[in-house]
Each structure stands twice: as C-alpha cells, then as structure tokens.
Amino acid sequence: MRVLYPGSFDPLTNGHLDLIERGVELFGEVVVAVLHNTDKVPTFSLEKRVHQIQQSTKHLRGVEIVSFEGLTVDCAKDEKCTLILRGLRALSDFEYELQLAHTNRSLACNTETVFLATTAHHSFLSSSVVKEVAKFGGNISHLVPEIVANELKLLFNK
Template identity: 45%
Template structure:
C-alpha cells in the first residue's frame, strides 16, 4: 500500500488545500492529512478544531485520514508506513522553502520522497495567513475556504 502524508498547520484549511488533497489522494492508496502545531505561528483554531474542520471538508475524499501529531515528520511517516510527502506550491517563494525542507528530509530519511503539486491557478493567491487577516477584519471569504470553514 502506498501511503502519503500531506503535513501542515491548516489554520484554517482553504480551498487551495482541498485542491491539493484531492489531487494528491490520486497518487497514493491512503493520504494522511497531518495537522501539526507550528511554533512560529499563533493559531486561530486549536489543533482539535483544525482536525474537525479537515474531517468535515475532506469527507468526500475516500482515501483520506486526518490526524494531528507532534514531533518530527520523518519519524511520524516511518512509524505509519508513509513513503511520500505531498506538498502544495503556490509560488516560487514556496518552492525555495519547500525545496530546502525536502532536501533535509531526504538527508535524514532517504526512504521518503517529497512530491510537489502546483496549486490550481484559481487558488494561487490564497494563504491561511491572508484568510486569518481577512477573517479578523470581517472580510468576505467567498470561494477561498470551504463553506463549513467560513461558518466557523
């Protein structure tokens, strides 16, 4: 069984994330969406809330499992049989950051491959940071986050 992991803070999950999950799920038998706490960010939603949002917004993808974890991604991946990490890219700046992370992952765990999926042009401008800012000031989120996330 080919198991992939799509890790992120997903605070909140956006339509861009959903696009990556849908497309990434076609590359593996099982896709683990792994929510983690990013110590450099102050979250809008708790880990539990983010898990719930992801469970609701990905229920249409048959081979997805939503989990939260702490610790090193490579250790979590190996412990759960994952050999592929799926990362979404919006822009060149994302690539530079993710490329360095992928090289580091390859160094510490050679059995794991990182796969980059370019976001759909419909979502290339969307970031969780931008969504949090819009939400804090009462901005419209139409088409940028799933309806269930917008309600919360």
C-alpha cells in the same frame, strides 16, 4: 500508495482541499497530518483543525487525518508513508520547500517529497490571507470550506 500531507492547516483553505483531492486521485491514500507547533499560538485548536478537515473531506475516500508534533519524517514513518506531498504556489515556495525536502531526505533517506503546483485560481491563497480578510469582515466563502468560513466569522464576530 500512501502519501503524507503535513501542515498546520490554520485554517484549512480551498487550496489545501484541492491538494488533498488531487493527492487521493494520484496516490490513492492521503494522510493529512495536522501539526501541533508548540512555538506558535494557532487561531484554531488542534482538535478544531482536525474536525474542520474531517468535515471538509468526508466526501472523499482514502483520506485519513492525524495530528503530530515534532519531525515530519517521524510522522511519515509512524504512518507508513514514504512520500511527503507539498504544494507550490510560487517560486518563493519552491526555495523553502526544496530546503525542507533535502532536510527530510537527510533525516530519512527512504522518504521522498513530491511537489504539486497549486491550481491557478488558488495560487494567491494562504491561511494568513484568509485570516486577514475574515478579520476585517471580507467575504471568504470562495476561499475556504463552509465550516471554516462559519467558524472564522464567529471568531471575528463579523
């Protein structure tokens, strides 16, 4: 079974990586769909984010990385996925993710959203938190894959 795991992954965190690894175990194939959002200026280019994910998941079988623009359900259809994987860290995530799941289902009635609770030690982790810590020279080696940590250090010259 193929599941689509969409996100901006700017940057990829160990929480994202944990969901990818668990997704492969549960579903067999995970299509990591990296969003190109024209309304936001990302920290890393789309190409760099795709590369970071490729390098961070090369130890896994059953992972495919694609990029997309537009609606997640259209990407899911293009990738022949009827399941969308989303992670939940807190109750506030659930409210937003439930709204997205209902919207996606209204747009594509054959598409289901599956929620996975994050591992407890990743529950505080977000890309925004990682960037903030990196910006001020904090240790992020336990928060992100090595390639991401190195590239954030270069970016922020710390």
